[in-house]
Amino acid sequence: MDVSMHVNGERVSGEIEPRRLLVHFLREDLELTGTHWGCDTSNCGACVVLMDGQPVKSCTVLAVSCEGHEIRTVESLEVDGELDPVQQGFHELHALQCGFCTPGMLMTARALLDENPDPSDHEIRTAISGAICRCTGYKNIVSAIRWAADAESATRQEA
C-alpha cells in the first residue's frame, strides 16, 4: 500500500505491506535503528516514538496507519551536535546503564516536557510508567528528566 508520512521532518513515501509494524518500518526500511524493539507486546516502552507529538508504542502501530502523520524518533533529538536537554540530563545524571530502554525513555520524557514543562516527580514517574528499565531502578531517570526541565526553564528565562 502506498503510504506517505513525515519522519523526523522529512517526507517519506513508498509501498508498505499493511502488516508492517511501525517499529520495523523505522528500523529496517528507514534504517533508523535508534528506536529499540523490545517486548513486542506494548509493555516495555523501548519502541516509543512520537506521533504528532504524542508518545506511542511503535510495536503496536501499523506503519500504514501513519499516513499523513508526523513521526519523531530518538534520532531527531540531537541537532548539529547539540544534545537535547533530556539527552544531556541522562548523560549528566547517569540515567542509563545498558541503554536498551533509553530511546523510549528519552522520547517519553521529551513528550512530557513539551506538554508539562515543570512536572513533579510524581508526574514524571506516571509519564514513564509505560517504560521498563531493568538497570537503574528509575531514580536517576527521574532525576535526569527533572534536570532537563530545570535546564529548559533556565534557557527560557535567559531568552
Next chain:
Amino acid sequence: MQTPAPFEYERASSVEGAIAALERLGGEARILAGGHSLLPMMKLRLASPEHLIDINDLSELAYIREEGSEIRIGALTRHVDLLKSELLARHYPVFADAETVIADPVVRNRGTIGGSLCQADAAEDLSAVCSAVKAQVVILGGQGERVVGMEEFHVGPYQTAVGAGELLTEVRLALRPGAGSAHEKTERRAGDWAIAGASAAIWIEGGAITDVGIALSAVGITTVHLTRAEEQLRGEAPSEALFAQAGAIAAEDCSPGADGRGPIDYKRHLAGVLTHRALRRSTARALQQEA
C-alpha cells in the same frame, strides 16, 4: 519477531464508508481503532482477520459532549481524553478513576472506548464502568442504528451485540440528579490487568438510593453485572452495613478462575472488598462529602 498474518487494509474516510466496507467484506473484516487489543491478538494468531478497516481518520467519532440530558462519547475517543475530560470528571468521576489505572499513559494515547467495549474482555475496566453507569451504546449498520444497554451489549466472552456489518459509534450516559460513581481496582503492578475490579454508580435523592449500578471486572468470563446486589440497595438509605451486604453478595455472585494473579477465594474476597469501597466512595461523591 511477532508480526500479524497478512491482511488487506483499507482506511475509512467516513462512518458510512466504514459500514459499507464491513458489509462488502463480510465476517472476515475487523475494525482497527487504537489497535492495542487487536494487533497483539493478531501477532499471536488469536485473531487473523482477512481485512482491516482502519477508522483512525474518523475524527467525527472522537468527542465527549453534553447533549440534552446526556453525555455522549464518540467511539474513537481515546483513553487519554476520557481521563482529561472535565465534563466526565464532574458527572461521572468513575471514568477518571478507571483511566488512571488502565494500562499506561502511552497505551492510553492510542486505545479507544469503542475498541475497549467491543473487545469485551472480562478483565477490561471500561466494560465494568459503562455497565455500572448504565450506559447505552449506539450500534450503526446499513439498516440504521440501534441503541442497546450494557446487559444486552455483553453477549459472552469477547462477544458483543455488534454484528457483522455494524459499527459501535457512540456511548451515551444519562445525566440524572444525585449521582456519584467510583472505580476500585487491585493490580499486581502498575499498568497490569486487574486481579479484580469493581465499578459502582449510585443515585441518591432525599436520603434514599433511587438507583444503583455495580459491575465487576476480572472475576468471571464476562463483565459481572451485580443485579442481585443492586436490587438489595434500591430504595434503602445508604449505610456501611448495607454496603457490606452488597460486598458479600458480590463475593458470592462472581465466578473467578484461579490463575497467576491469585486463587479463587482471594479473588472473591477482593470482589467483596472492592464493591464495598466503590459504593462507599460513590456515595460520598453523590452526597458531596468526599474526603
